[in-house]
Amino acid sequence: MISDHEVGLARLADAHRIAEMSRDFIEYGLGWKWTAARILLCLRDDSTNVAVAREGDDLTGFAIMQYKEEEAHLLLFAVSAAHRRQGVGSALLSWLEETALTAGVGLIYLEARTRNAEARAFYRQHGYSEIARVRGMYRGVEDGVRIAKDLWVLL
Ligand SMILES: CC(C)(COP(=O)(O)OP(=O)(O)OC[C@H]1O[C@@H](n2cnc3c(N)ncnc32)[C@H](O)[C@@H]1OP(=O)(O)O)[C@@H](O)C(=O)NCCC(=O)NCCS
Numbered sequence: 098m099i100s101d102h103e104v105g106l107a108r109l110a111d112a113h114r115i116a117e118m119s120r121d122f123i124e125y126g127l128g129w130k131w132t133a134a135r136i137l138l139c140l141r142d143d144s145t146n147v148a149v150a151r152e153g154d155d156l157t158g159f160a161i162m163q164y165k166e167e168e169a170h171l172l173l174f175a176v177s178a179a180h181r182r183q184g185v186g187s188a189l190l191s192w193l194e195e196t197a198l199t200a201g202v203g204l205i206y207l208e209a210r211t212r213n214a215e216a217r218a219f220y221r222q223h224g225y226s227e228i229a230r231v232r233g234m235y236r237g238v239e240d241g242v243r244i245a246k247d248l249w250v251l252l
Contacts, residue, residue: 104192107147107159112136115147115159122175127236131173136161139172148192150176150185158185162193162205169197171207174216190223194248203249211240220244 107115112133119131139145139161150158158176162169171193176185197205209216211230221227225246234241 103152104148104150104188107140107149109137109140111147111149111156111159112140114156115149115161118156118159118175118177119173122178123173127238139163145172146193146196148189148196150180150189152180158189160189160193162197164197164200164202167202168204168206169193169200169202171205174207186219187223194246198248204245204247206243206245208234208241208243210235211242217242217244220246 115136116129116131116133119136120129124131136147140147142163144165145161145163148160148162149156156177157180159173160171160175161173162171174186174189176189194205197203205225206228207220207225208231209220217227223246225244227242228245229243231241231243233239
């Protein structure tokens with residue numbers, strides 16, 4: 098099980114690896130839009146957090162969350178295939194939720210492909226609810242679900 102202190106903000110040098118993980122674990126079959134250049138923009142954006150989990154020099158997971166006034170949108174989230182089911186995703190998500198609460202933001206929302214049973218189970222396990230199904234959400238070719246969690250409800 099990973100411990101919380103191995104999760105933290107990404108560095109500029111992580112952009113390339115994060116982009117590769119997005120291509121391989123999130124955007125497969127849809128075309129690669131989250132390139133290293135786009136990740137770098139997120140890293141430099143004050144209203145966006147790019148978080149990573151590390152094991153030594155290895156980047157084992159990452160998350161990109163964009164903050165609005167009262168809610169946060171989890172744009173990308175993945176754990177490398179070799180490190181799944183070891184608590185890495187849970188550690189990243191806890192870090193994001195704590196950071197959101199510290200920023201005074203109580204609502205996190207995100208989207209997942211309808212057929213992504215693993216992610217849907219993961220978010221359900223962490224108290225997230227599926228609030229809508231959207232036909233063709235993914236570039237018109239795949240359906241998706243909107244998922245959300247009100248962090249304040251649990252306080
Ligand atoms: C979804 C994902 C981030 C989960 O990361 P992870 O590090 O494996 O998750 P954890 O080990 O913290 O899992 C916590 C709990 O979530 C649930 N869970 C996680 N993966 C699951 C799976 N494949 N099937 C069923 N439940 C799962 C389980 O309850 C698990 O607890 P357990 O292992 O004790 O049973 C990871 O599978 C992933 O990166 N998938 C590909 C990218 C992706 O789908 N991203 C999300 C897009 S919205």
